[in-house]
Amino acid sequence: MLVPVEKPKSKREGLRRETLALILATGEQIFADHGLKGATMQAIADGANLPKANLHYYFPTKHDLYRQVVERIFNIWLDAAESFDTQANPEQALGTYIRKKMEISRSHPYGSKVWANEVIHGAPIIHDYLETTLAEWTDSRIAVIERWEFEGLIDPVNPRHLLYMIWSTTQHYADFSHQIATLNGGVPFNDAQWAQATECVTNIILKGIGVKRAAPS
Amino acid sequence: MLVPVEKPKSKREGLRRETLALILATGEQIFADHGLKGATMQAIADGANLPKANLHYYFPTKHDLYRQVVERIFNIWLDAAESFDTQANPEQALGTYIRKKMEISRSHPYGSKVWANEVIHGAPIIHDYLETTLAEWTDSRIAVIERWEFEGLIDPVNPRHLLYMIWSTTQHYADFSHQIATLNGGVPFNDAQWAQATECVTNIILKGIGVKRAAPS
DNA sequence: AATTCTTTTGACCAATTGGTCAGGTTGACG
DNA sequence: CGTCAACCTGACCAATTGGTCAAAAGAATT
Incomplete structure (x- = not known):
């Protein structure tokens, strides 16, 4: 992409x-x-x-600049979305996707904030993207998650809410970075803290939907 | 409160x-x-x-009005925070807290959006609240969660990230309501969908941290 | 070197908007 | 009823700001 x-x-x-x-x-x-x-x-x-x-x-115009900023962010989002491999098993596909989203939250905090801002205010600029590209991507992944459910690889959950959960938890670390830093003694996360956050989020979500995990080596 | x-x-x-x-x-x-x-x-x-x-x-001034709007939202937040009963068991305390936060996302979507906006932009107005009231509340609840861990009632998890997860997932339904409605055929959630979202979020989080749940009656 | 096209820039304008104010209206109270 | 304080409001002002423009500077091409 x-x-x-x-x-x-x-x-x-x-x-x-x-x-x-x-x-x-x-x-x-x-x-x-x-x-x-x-x-x-x-x-x-x-x-x-x-x-x-x-x-x-x-x-x-300012709107032209803003629109291009938002479009760039959307492309980064799409890039991460591709890491949700529809061929892999749940642990792989979801784990990779969550980790990728956490990396983006760390490397592109401003972009994530602009995106959040835009959606909060009713997405006047990106409404088309939501209706087309995002809706299609979401539907395709929901189908995959439903297949996993059918195959007994994960618990029965509403796939939509699972996706929302992944989006919200990962983006939270970018969008609310100021709150998180304040509760972290006023300093942003260091490498170890980002790693722990990523691991923690991944573990809770994967366990939360009953993913059959590969036995620890 | x-x-x-x-x-x-x-x-x-x-x-x-x-x-x-x-x-x-x-x-x-x-x-x-x-x-x-x-x-x-x-x-x-x-x-x-x-x-x-x-x-x-x-x-x-406009700032005076804005400040009072934000303060009102913070009080609603505090009200929900009290439902995180430090005496109850994990399933009760966290379940009630999550459900309460979901209710607020539904009943006060505008307030949640103002709050999100404020934090995204660096919390210039509410910085004091974050450092004092919010930090104290967070610390007190972290202590409770650590006690649960020690007593073996939940898996060992970083309590901070668990709280962030609860905040982000529940508030997502208010802050990103436009995106959610768009992916829902352009219409907001109805009663049943809100109920399902609440149940889904609660289940995944509680199971994700290995809460010992009361046997289903 | 001359010409042409792209890029840079300071000065400027019109529209928006937060805030003011003087004068009018309304309710409380003796 | 008369007085006073609280409340309401149209008209206005000063500051900000998105956007324009003409002229200058710089690169590419012949």
Whole structure:
């Protein structure tokens, strides 16, 4: 899903890409911290060390910039979604998916926050994605989970709620990072704490749906 | 925790309370849908059918109104927190707490969204609550969960992550209601679906931490 | 070197919006 | 009924901010 990066054809092309990436990254952070309305083009410009008028050269309107930020996040989400291997066994498929989502929460906290913000406010921009791509992905995975149930590999559970549980628990570590840091003595998680969080979430969910786990070696 | 409602002493007093309640309720909804910056006093005024200047009579600034909306939500949260009975057994205490939180997600979706928004954006207003009241409550419940572990009533799990899991899964149904409705054919959950969600979440979490459950009657 | 196209930028504008205020209205109370 | 305090409200203002534009600077091409 990730777009392969091609070589820039010229100095111009290279600079252009750098500038675009810089604006998108800065915008992601500002939008995450202040919301769509609260983020100002001036703040994004300052964060990227560019004059405001330059932003409008690359992104005609704030909405255009915001939309591209959100689309980028959605692609990252899709990338993780593919790790939910429909061929593997429950422990593998779900375990890999949960771990991948936890990694994203750690590596892309701003993107996750922008996404959360967007959905909380009624998803005015991404409504189409939810209805099409997300709905299709969800349906396909629900079918897989139902097959597992039928085969007795997991307890009978409503697959939809299982997916919601995975989404909410993993994204919580990104979206509510400030609350979590505050309850962690004011400092963000370190490597060990992230590892423990991932393990803990994975274990509880897998055990919670009665996954038949491979015997510990 | 909920403040007992006293009788109004006069017609004025009664009207005053009604107006305050109306503004707070309307503000909660507008803040939930548009965020702190995106919500305008004019929109809240229109929603409450009041002239804008009247809002400023009761709440001098938008921040004052916002702060009171957030404080009200925090009190509702505290009310649910008390249902986490430190005397009961794990199944009772956690089950009641989860169910209560699910009820709040259904009955106060706007409040939950405002709270989520606030935390996502770094909790500029409620930082004090997180550091004091929330931290104390969390510590006290962690102690209880550790006692359960010690007594062998539940598996050894990191209590902090268990709490985060309960918070995230239950609040997800309020905060991401739009996404959930979209994946539900565009309509919000009905009674039966809420009941199933509650049961499903409760079961997976309780089983996930190995709670010794009372034998089914 | 000359030309053309892309990119950069400071100055500017119009619309939005939080907040003010003076004057009017209404209820409480003696 | 008269007085006073609380309440209501239309009109207004100053600050912010998304977006524009013309002119300058820089790269590519001939």
